[in-house]
Amino acid sequence: MDITNRTVFIAGGTSGIGLELARRFAAAGSTVIVGGRRTDLLDRIAAEGFATVVIDVTDRGSVGRARDTVLDGFPGLDTVVTMSGVGFPEDLRDPAHFEDAEKTVDTNLLGTIRVIDAFTPHLIGRGGGAVITVSSGIGFLPFPLMATYAASKAGVHAYTEALRAQLAGTGVEVAELVPPAVATTLGQSNPHALDLADFATEVMDLLGSQPTPHEILVKGVLMHRWAERDGTYDDLVAQRSQALAMLPGRRGDQT
Template sequence: MDISNRTVFIAGGTSGIGRELARRFAAAGSTVVVGGRRTDLLDELAAEGFATVPVDVTDQDGVDRARDTVLAGHPGLDTIVTMSGVMLLEDLRDPAHFDTARKTVDTNLLGTIRVIDAFTPHLIGRGTGTIVTVTSGIGFLPFPPMPTYAATKAGVHAYSEALRAQLDGTGVEVCELVPPAVATTGEQARLNPKALDLDAFATEVMDLLGSDPTPREVLVKGVLTHRWAERDGTYDALVAQRSQALAMLPSRR
């Protein structure tokens, strides 16, 4: 895609990867609208010159209001990025984990679907556009302390594949961004020394998004081990290795 001349809405772009991608799209020459729940972060982005809109992807009416606001101000909108998500620990031995599972599904999977549904008629009506879904390397290589997170990201991957097939011929393309662990703060870098540097990750992502044709999956080098673990015969060993992190659950200490 031509990243220099887009009108982009990033749902869940107030922090982390989403915020950095907003800045990269803007620096490339695109117009960016950022949506999110935290008004303080929206205010910070507005001070940087971004258009902003409050949105909670777990609230259907709120998503519809955000869509109407975005399209009223930016009728040429052609790109949707579904960044909203939560990463929460769960102990599956404790039935109380279900509330966490429900919140994760409602935000990561259903929230993604709500945003896509809200904007798909507009994009089809234009006859062109791009939907960028955001999954995770964990959707292909589970991280056992976050089981429902892994399940939702695997679900968004499958949904993206089906969405691409259903939108074939409409002019709307579907691109799946698959991040590995990315250090979006200094604290995260300290806790996970293997996490990718945010700046380097964003540079690689924008280079891939700018390819022609737009890749079906945006896979930075750091996520290839996750994405192709089953194909490469490393899956069982890597899951066993990652299962050592179960010690971080309070009940396992």
């Protein structure tokens, strides 16, 4: 993918990985529009010189209004990144977790679908472009403490594969970014989280490859992506299950 002359909309780009990639695309020469829910963050990002738009990916009306605003201002839009995501620790023994589970699926999976649905007709109509979805290493190697997050990201992976098959022949590329733990708000408690700047550098190098990889896999996520193939899956899930001791009343459990 040529990353030097694109017009990129990043839904959920007001912090973390999304904002860092926005800055990297802009530094490479592309035009970037950043979307998010929080107007205070959008104001700060606009002060950096980015175009911004309010979007709540859990609200189909908001997504449609954001699409119209973006396409009115940037009719040459050729790249859409579906970055929005949330994740919560869950105790699956307690049905009270369902509210967090519902919010996670609505944002991570259905939010991805809403954004793709909004922009796909435009990309097909122009005869080319790219959709970049964002799944997670946790979608391939579950972290049992964040069960619905893992399930939602596995769903993003499967949906991305189907989208790529259905858009074949339209000129629209479909790539899936698969982050491991990265030192952002969501991953900062993980001592093994990758440095955000290092992660972004590796991602942009991979995105700039020709042809664009179907999956953007930095070195730090390969152990997650290929755990089943490499025969390490069961041991790694068992190791990651030790985090369940963080849940109230679980410290003495055998995990």
